[in-house]
Amino acid sequence: MYKILEAKNLAGNIYEMIVEAPRVAARCMPGQFVIAKLDETAERIPLTITDYDREKGTIEIVFQPIGVSTTKYLDCKAGDSFEDFVGPLGRPSDLCEMSVEELKKLHIIFIAGGVGTAPVYPQAKWLHENGISCDVIIGAKTKDLVILEDKMSEVANVYVTTDDGSYGRSGMVTKCLEDLIAEGHSYDHCVAIGPMIMMKFCCLTTKKYGIKTIVSMNPIMVDGTGMCGACRLMVGDEVKFACVDGPEFDGHLVDFDLAMKRQTLYRTKEGEALLAYKEGKTHHGGCGECGGDR
């Protein structure tokens, strides 16, 4: 069992938990993730590592309740436990594999969208601890959905932008990037993490400027250990598996349209299951969301 030490709301429907997982905390690096399973009947859910404390043996995770299993996380409080919590999974971030000398030569920009801000934080923090500065764009739909701004500001130069202009700069993250470049910033390494559609457009923008761009893919996963093949992606002309080959890939080679289509595979099933969980087994479709009547 993996004890939950803290559970809180970060913003809107974004939540954070601190979980005791000494083996994960001992080895995890920025860029990696965990898979958690709440109880016997729950799904295995890949979750972002936002921070870790090697001495205390703890992991901070951030999640948004979407399906039944993550909605059940909302009932968890300090003292409860995950039955299973495995990691770190995936390869560490490319940046962490480079030497400090190499990194010092780079002008690095992170583009973080929504919950994607969570996996950006440990990378920026790691760079900061190694004496390397970086810029971070935090993008959100609106003011109330901006997360981790304070923590991020301690380790990087932060630019916040909101789609509706309610806070920080106004507009999408891609506009913010172009504005920064127009203001005289220059970048040669970009890491974009957020919804797939955001990563896709970031890559289109950075391609224009010739900036190497790394994205962190979050496709559907089951075991997450390199066995089932559910998380396959097309990168260049090759089939790649996000759980062992990724989650980071060269964004200019990823087939985002395909990845986005594949992500919708279980949406109807998940929608039905969530409604059944919330409303009991009485829901028979017609809500326009679950597809149960189609």
Added chain:
Amino acid sequence: MAGNMMEKVPVREQDPKVRAANFEEVCLGYNEEEAVEESQRCLHCKNAKCIGGCPVNINIPEFIEAVKTRDFAKAYNVISESSSLPAVCGRVCPQETQCEGKCIRGIKGEPVSIGKLERFVADWAKENGIKPQGAPQKNGHRIAIIGAGPAGLTCAGDLAKLGYDVTIFEALHKAGGVLVYGIPEFRLPKDKVVEKEVENVRSLGVKIETNVIVGRSVTIEDLLTKEGFEAVFIGSGAGLPMFMGIPGEQAKGVFSANEFLTRNNLMKAYRDDYDTPIVCGKKVVVVGGGNVAMDAARTSLRLGAEVHIVYRRSEAELPARAEEVHHAKEEGIIFDLLTNPTEILADENDNVRGITCIRMELGEPDASGRRRPVPVEGSEFEIECDTVIMSLGTRPNPLISSTTYGLDVNRKLCIVAEEETGKTSLEGVYAGGDAVTGAATVILAMGAGKKAAAGIDAYIKAKEA
């Protein structure tokens, strides 16, 4: 009832029509009377060929003799001297090419039903609470086993019986490996059989730590230097599924058999009370002819689909166990043999709507000794379907080989290990099972686990001397 000595005592099975709609075990096994009757067919050959046909060399005539005299406890002890998972092997071994394939009875009639007798004995032992016998004394040496599948459990069980202090590290949340994620409930019940076999291995003093993925959570070097283990056995199993590389393979509705079976078996997606979803269409095409293909096909059938198996060679070359092919046909799976997919067709929303196949004919034998299938020009045709399950085998998982400096792998990225001892290129590191051979069977993995246990024992003893 003096039966016909030329034929096996028939085994009771669920009716095909009934079982096609449930996940209960298909084969019901022998009862006591049937087992004793079948045991009388054994000729007790002096030079028993069946023993050599068994990858773990169970003393088959001796256990069958004990069944004949109704000393089932003794029969169990004979089997468990050689096998840690008899209830599993009695159910999933390809007996026709192993023990039963060598049986002298089989020359003129049907061989003795060794598999069904083994299953009976193992089930009887479980029902009567008989456990395998552990070592009287621990020797204090600590061994780490990677993977709680057939190879790892066997290696762990054997080492524990020799007195070693054994810990298994398992990446998934449940022990059993392919026995829990791959083989379906209707062939190998999870609670009744797999869990109990794992319990038996635990009862020998073996510790199992789940949720530890070696190569990520901890490395082999750490196990040997920081965690105090004197030797490591790698039984990490097969890895990522292979695909054909044909157009349309990324469409929605194309799954690997591994994903489909993992959702259904490990995550129990077929049950309403479990959260993991599974999408199984109305018409499913399974590509491949091995046991995994049969499992995926029969699972789809039970989820309500019409199922076709598309296989590029003929029936004689189907790699699956004979019993699985027989059961699949009885249940109504349609076999499209000498047929190979060339393209998967998708609708405007990228959902699978069909598969284009080409007819094949058998040409000259290839490297595997089987006749090579050759496409028949211009014979393309379409099969309408909404789901395609690819069951083409697997590639080794790169996690351990890429994080263990000095561990040799071959061209196919399988770990290189000596066949007789499991010894790898690194001192104190042994390996066996699918991680070494590529995808094979449960029993071959068990055989490798057994040899590696002996190899590790010899290594530790030599170090002490």
